[in-house]
Amino acid sequence: MKNLLRAKGLWSIIELGISLPVDETILNINQRELLEDARTKDHQVKHYLFQALDRFIFEQILDRSTSKIVWDSLKRKCGGNEKVKKFLRNGLRRKFELLEMKKGESVNDYFGRVTSISNKLRSNGEPMNDFKIVEKILRILEDKFTYTVVSIEESQNIITMTADDLQSTLTNLEQKLHTWKNKEVHYDVVEEEVDEDGLLLMAVVEDGRTEQKHIWYIDSGCSNYMCKEEILFLNLDKTFFYFVKLENNVKLLVQGKGDVKMSLNGITYTITNVYFVPKLKSNLLSVGQFLDKGLSVVFKESMCTVFHSKRREIFKS
Numbered sequence: 001m002k003n004l005l006r007a008k009g010l011w012s013i014i015e016l017g018i019s020l021p022v023d024e025t026i027l028n029i030n031q032r033e034l035l036e037d038a039r040t041k042d043h044q045v046k047h048y049l050f051q052a053l054d055r056f057i058f059e060q061i062l063d064r065s066t067s068k069i070v071w072d073s074l075k076r077k078c079g080g081n082e083k084v085k086k087f088l089r090n091g092l093r094r095k096f097e098l099l100e101m102k103k104g105e106s107v108n109d110y111f112g113r114v115t116s117i118s119n120k121l122r123s124n125g126e127p128m129n130d131f132k133i134v135e136k137i138l139r140i141l142e143d144k145f146t147y148t149v150v151s152i153e154e155s156q157n158i159i160t161m162t163a164d165d166l167q168s169t170l171t172n173l174e175q176k177l178h179t180w181k182n183k184e185v186h187y188d189v190v191e192e193e194v195d196e197d198g199l200l201l202m203a204v205v206e207d208g209r210t211e212q213k214h215i216w217y218i219d220s221g222c223s224n225y226m227c228k229e230e231i232l233f234l235n236l237d238k239t240f241f242y243f244v245k246l247e248n249n250v251k252l253l254v255q256g257k258g259d260v261k262m263s264l265n266g267i268t269y270t271i272t273n274v275y276f277v278p279k280l281k282s283n284l285l286s287v288g289q290f291l292d293k294g295l296s297v298v299f300k301e302s303m304c305t306v307f308h309s310k311r312r313e314i315f316k317s
Contacts, residue, residue: 001052005045013038013045017068042067049074085124092121100140107170111137111163133163141170148173151238173239216262218297218304220287225260225271228280233258236276244277252279264315 005011018038021027027035045067057074064070096117101110114137118128135158138149152158152169214232226244230236235258242254256276262269271285287297295314296307305316 004048010041010045013041013067014071017066018042046070088124089121089126092117096121101142107167107174111167130162131159134158134161134166137166145170148239214283216283216285218285218287222284222286223288225274225286225289226277226280226284227260227274228278228283230276232260233276234261235259242275252277
């Protein structure tokens with residue numbers, strides 16, 4: 001209501017009220033015009049106030065003579081005094097603390113409920129900064145947002161983060177999860193080494209970049225590069241989520257995507273867009289991805305060889 005009256009240029013009627021002379025007969029023409037203008041504006045304010053009231057409250061303040069008297073009366077009746085505000089704040093604080101995200105509730109709907117209570121607290125004199133709201137929301141999100149919450153807390157300063165920024169991030173993630181829900185990436189179980197025709201479909205590659213050997217399997221059934229060791233990533237986007245499905249219908253969560261360096265025969269290669277799958281049994285190199293990059297992969301006599309069109313043989317395993 002304050003915003004409406006300010007926009008109409010009428011808030012001063014509430015703040016200052018209007019002065020009514022004891023005897024209007026002594027007023028000159030200019031004074032009479034000013035008085036009539038003030039009364040007109042006062043009636044306008046009363047009209048806006050009456051429109052916002054239910055019948056029960058309206059009948060109680062109908063006899064108030066000016067809009068300022070109506071406003072002051074409403075403040076006393078509807079929580080304008082400090083005792084009533086304190087009582088309301090206590091109830092709203094409890095609601096705010098107990099507010100949890102319902103199962104299946106959208107991010108926007110949940111933010112709407114949090115914002116509604118936050119605004120009520122502010123209107124009753126409770127300081128509610130964005131940090132308090134952001135901290136509350138991060139604390140009680142659904143389990144599907146767990147990895148995003150950890151990523152946000154590790155990579156961003158939540159003290160300076162606004163509620164709008166958080167809502168935007170979570171809404172984008174929710175849309176991606178909804179898009180990915182029915183998407184599946186299929187690859188063979190790691191233990192499966194031979195197909196029905198007896199052809200070798202997997203080979204072992206050792207990354208000699210460090211003293212500790214890291215084993216990679218070249219898999220003809222794997223659709224994407226996948227790594228279970230976070231330490232091998234040069235960079236890792238943990239806001240990326242996906243699902244991969246094993247041949248035995250077991251689903252694993254992809255908890256990020258990034259670049260990995262691998263040293264083969266003294267040459268260091270950078271593999272891009274590698275999925276981070278912590279629960280994977282072995283690191284996987286995709287034959288399909290090799291072919292998309294213009295490489296050739298040959299399985300012959302228990303040996304796997306990868307060729308480059310210009311550099312010829314890259315490695316053999």
